[in-house]
Amino acid sequence: NYFTPVQQDFKNVKILITAGGTREPIDPVRYIGNRSSGKMGYAIAEAAAKRGAAVTLISGVTTLTASAGIKVIKVETAKEMQQHVEANFASNDVIVMAAAVADYAVAEVSEQKIKKASEKLSLELVKNPDILLGLGQKKQQNQLLIGFAAETQNLLKYAQDKLQRKNLDMIIANDVSKVNAGFNVDTNIVKIIGKNNLVEDIPLIKKTALASIILDKINKLKTH
Ligand code: CTP
Numbered sequence: 218n219y220f221t222p223v224q225q226d227f228k229n230v231k232i233l234i235t236a237g238g239t240r241e242p243i244d245p246v247r248y249i250g251n252r253s254s255g256k257m258g259y260a261i262a263e264a265a266a267k268r269g270a271a272v273t274l275i276s277g278v279t280t281l282t283a284s285a286g287i288k289v290i291k292v293e294t295a296k297e298m299q300q301h302v303e304a305n306f307a308s309n310d311v312i313v314m315a316a317a318v319a320d321y322a323v324a325e326v327s328e329q330k331i332k333k334a335s336e337k338l339s340l341e342l343v344k345n346p347d348i349l350l351g352l353g354q355k356k357q358q359n360q361l362l363i364g365f366a367a368e369t370q371n372l373l374k375y376a377q378d379k380l381q382r383k384n385l386d387m388i389i390a391n392d393v394s395k396v397n398a399g400f401n402v403d404t405n406i407v408k409i410i411g412k413n414n415l416v417e418d419i420p421l422i423k424k425t426a427l428a429s430i431i432l433d434k435i436n437k438l439k440t441h
């Protein structure tokens with residue numbers, strides 16, 4: 218058996234990756250979650266580590282485990298994710314926000330289990346901080362900021378808007394309404410959009426293969 222060494226083109230690169238979904242508690246036994254599996258973010262983390270990067274993975278909810286050598290910080294809520302991302306932001310060269318961060322949290326988390334008393338129950342939600350937006354405002358010249366956009370319509374327009382608004386260097390837009398794409402599957406169908414709004418269509422691809430393509434693109438950005 219021959220072992221083909223992987224090119225160490227991320228040697229000396231510090232990369233911060235978020236993955237998986239966040240969970241927002243309702244009461245001691247319930248939460249609001251999403252269908253993110255963490256597969257895309259973990260695939261990027263694994264590929265970057267193989268290529269020589271020092272990887273910090275801020276992981277929301279997932280059943281996945283990362284290889285030894287990847288520094289994993291497990292979080293649950295969007296606010297916890299924000300704290301750890303911000304604490305690690307300045308010391309990293311590349312930041313990839315692949316996590317599915319909850320847009321809203323429950324306004325008042327009940328200390329006791331909510332009983333099924335009334336016929337109707339409303340939950341009041343309050344907007345969570347946009348972690349990536351905050352990073353875009355603090356980004357230094359030598360840092361690269363990569364985001365994802367999960368859309369079910371107007372994919373290109375919405376993703377381009379997020380790229381601009383959040384001051385990103387690249388965004389990977391998923392059409393999550395497609396069966397083999399986005400949440401909780403091994404494959405994805407994406408458009409990769411660069412700063413100059415150059416759009417590349419990536420047809421149905423395994424998330425592991427897409428991770429390599431994303432890293433190739435990051436590599437080009439960091440050497441230019
Ligand atoms: N994101 C974030 N913090 C949030 C919400 C999203 O950092 N509170 C990041 C995601 O990790 C992703 C990017 O922002 O990299 C886009 O997330 P997405 O859910 O597609 O867009 P939103 O800006 O949340 O807008 P909307 O859900 O309304 O489309």
Ligand code: CA
Nearest residue numbers: 318319320367
């Ligand atoms: Ca969102």
